[in-house]
Ligand SMILES: [Zn+2]
């Protein structure tokens with residue numbers, strides 16, 4: 001409570017509790033059938049605080065602290081993981097009568113990323129390349145946490161092949177080696193071809209000793225007919 005600076009008294013006048021003499025504890029002696037029993041309990045007048053005042057703070061009712069909400073800026077260490085607890089010292093509830101505050105514990109939840117999946121220190125992502133790039137090889141740019149990085153596509157790369165970029169994953173919380181970035185390579189097949197591309201692919205098919213029916217001019221008519229019959 002900032003009105004009484006945590007003392008609980010509006011003018012800050014605090015006396016020693018007359019009941020317990022400031023110790024917060026009182027002793028009772030009782031005679032029972034078994035004999036003489038000596039007990040020490042919390043002082044009922046000051047509730048164990050050892051304090052008394054005649055001018056209770058009107059803002060906090062004498063408690064010395066009030067409920068409130070504060071906004072804090074908290075530093076998140078690099079490499080923190082989902083479900084981890086972060087301790088912010090002395091940012092919990094205020095102590096009694098100006099005593100030290102407790103700690104604030106934050107449970108970290110990691111939001112999903114649109115491009116990267118995380119498994120431990122490693123990250124996973126996907127890129128799509130054309131089949132000439134996959135067949136001939138290329139150097140492409142892939143997104144990483146630190147901006148684009150070059151990735152070598154070796155000649156003859158197969159669909160769904162996984163390539164690794166070392167040390168482009170997550171930083172390690174304890175300062176050990178950074179994780180890797182694994183890139184799954186998707187190979188796209190063109191949905192539409194120009195006349196020139198169609199001619200070159202037919203030539204390629206011939207050179208590869210395959211004769212797909214798609215090179216036949218009447219093929220598209222046949223496809224339409226088959227789709228029609230299926231209805
Ligand atoms: Zn007392």
Ligand SMILES: [Zn+2]
Nearest residue numbers: 001004057060
């Ligand atoms: Zn107060």
